[in-house]
Amino acid sequence: MATISSQGIIVGILATGIRLAAPFLYASLGEMFAQRSGVFNLGLEGIMMMGAFAGFMTSLGTGSPWLGVLAAIGVGAALGLLMAFISVTMQAEQGISGIGLHMFCWGLSGLLFRVYLGFITSCKGFGPWNIPVLSKIPFLGPVLFQHNWMVYFSLLLVPVSWFVLYRTTWGLKVRAVGTTPQAADTLGVNVNAIRYQCVVLGGAMAGLAGAFLTVGQANMYADNITAGRGFIAVALVYFGRWSPVGILLGSLLFSMMNALQLWIQVLGISFPYEFAVILPYVMTIAALAVAVRRVWAPTALGKPFRREAG
Amino acid sequence: MSSSTAAAVDAQIRQEVSTVRKNRIVLVAFLALATLMVFGAGYGYGAPAKKIRIAMLMASTIDDMAWSQSMYEGLKAVQKEMGADKLEFVTSERMGNPVDAGAAIRQYADQGFDIIIAHGAQYQSVLMELAPDFPKTTFAYGTGFTTAPNIFAYDPQAQEGAYLLGMVAALMSKTGVVGIVGPVESGDAIKYNYGFQQGVAAGNPNVKVRIAYTGSFGDIVGAGELAKVHMDAKADVLTGSSQQAVGAARAVAERSGVYWMSTDMDQASLAPDHVLAAQVYHWEKVVKDMINYRAQGILGGKHLTLTFADGTLELRFNPKLTNKIPKAVLDRVEKAKQDIISGKLKVELPKAGGK
Secondary structure, three states, rough: OOOOOHHHHHHHHHHHHHHHHHHHHHHHHHHHHHHOOOOOOOHHHHHHHHHHHHHHHHHHHHHHHHHHHHHHHHHHHHHHHHHHHHHHHHHOOOHHHHHHHHHHHHHHHHHHEEEEEEOOOOOOOOOOOOOOHHHHOOHHHHHHOOOOOHHHHHHHHHHHHHHHHHHHHHHHHHHHHOOHHHHHOOOOOOOHHHHHHHHHHHHHHHHHHHHHHHHHHEOOOOOOOOOOOOHHHHHHHHOOOHOOOOOOOHHHHHHHHHHHHHHEEEEEEOOOHHHHHHHHHHHHHHHHHHOOOOOOOOOOOOOOOOOOOO | OOHHHHHHHHHHHHHHHHHHHHHHHHHHHHHHHHHHHHHHHOOOOOOOOOOOOEEEEEEEOOOOOOOHHHHHHHHHHHHHHOOOEEEEEEEEEOOHHHHHHHHHHHHHHHHHOOEEEEOOOOHHHHHHHHHOOOOOOOEEOOOOOOOOEEEEEEEEOOHHHHHHHHHHHHHOOOEEEEEEEEOOOOHHHHHHHHHHHHHHHHHHOOOOOEEEEOOOOOHHHHHHHHHHHHHOOOOEEEEEEEOHHHHHHHHOOOOOOEEEEEOOOOOOOOOOOOOOEEEOOHHHHHHHHHHHHHHHEEEEOOOEEEEEOOEEEEEOOEEEEEEEEHHHHHHHHHHHHHHHHHHOOOOOOOOOOOO
């Protein structure tokens, strides 16, 4: 029987964990912008489903997963626009409209799949792209530098999001609109325009997260492919306290625990699998309960902006 | 009353009647639409009494390429054989939530469906609760064995084919490690995994079987990730049951030198160069048995099995890959199959809890 070294196991756990974190990073970083501007979008799960479907169908039809990613971003942005219209322009209750959007997307993705395909098949996806030189480094190479480009890009978006949020004028406007919209409005910031931009950006990134599932991970599509990952992504925004670094830590904690439990099971370590499966969730809740003593949130989160009310 | 007044009253009555009719048409159209939306296409009113009407509920969809699709294909085959005028069937998908499932089952029963198939072990308790309210309706579920006067339990002997697949896996593995991507440790999966382990042990006792579960019947992405971990941990033949397993089959297709054994359905179309063999369920006989029992006035109470002996289970090799399997292996597996059919070889089931 072939055996694996203990270093091989650790590399396996870490590499799996980093790969599993990618969809959460995309969706959560996008949702972070939406929430920072004052809109929470619970429809993330549904947008991810539609992004996954668009990515899959486009890759299947054109043979190009790259076009699949673009289609997923487009579909995600369009659904983000719909959510922005409902929550910003129509000022609907955001929790309810988000759930509504999720159910709409779940139904629509299932229907479109049935109409256009109707059977399970596989599509072309991205293979790993080993970064020259870096991927040869012992230990770190296989952990960090032997993934597909979508994994690298998701990690790259963490510093990019941080820079955009804290070091650009637009980021300042986003933060202002999410905490003191009246003041921002007085200073000439178009509150609703910023919110529209953020929710559309969040939608586009949720679409990208969905595309990761189909063309970056599974290379196929089936009904309800997201299996709750969109809701986890929303929770990770709270966990990460609306900061890119916090979201990175939360995503990694959740995914590393998930990778750990998969390896525990596969190695046949005597441990009830039911507990293994819930491990990432329990750890995340525990970390949340211990770490977040003072909960800071964008103060205008969930509140539609009405100029006359100010 | 002058004739002109009478004519006016008459006209008014006509108009009111027409409005009522219009409203009724709108109402009927609305109800019909609502029914269609809830129950999917294919449901027709005013079906002749002799026609048998079957409703099927499932947690996933009719195109999951596994558990649910296999039953759907079985119903379609029986319908084709009997004719659409003799057998009508409708389906409700995505009934994973027991509350939704219970409501749908009750509605189907109210609408006078003859046989209601709740396709999953998880529906046992909801059927046990509802069935006494509809004593003339036949209910069925599986995998299971607990019956009631109007409940059939169907029960594929998944361990039989699993044994044969396990044997092939053990004889084909080069690394000496085979991996199982299980859904949730229950019902069909327990039997399948138990049989697979015995088959591996019979094929080559030095080969190790690693069992892990995703904790979900439908998460294909999770199953794919679990398969990758199995392969990273040196497993070179993998298998798994329920609809989530297609994600694992697809992950196997990404690596060379690794094989997949499929169950419920033949999944070779997903990974033509990696699916070595499949255990295929033929539900036609179970469906026909239920129809025949019902015709004899037996509404339930039977434990219906699918076995190799009665031809409802089939071992199918992928013709594209048969040349990769040594003749000696094929012969051994064929002999084991014949022994299972003759009863000489009995594949064990777990002592406790193996439903």
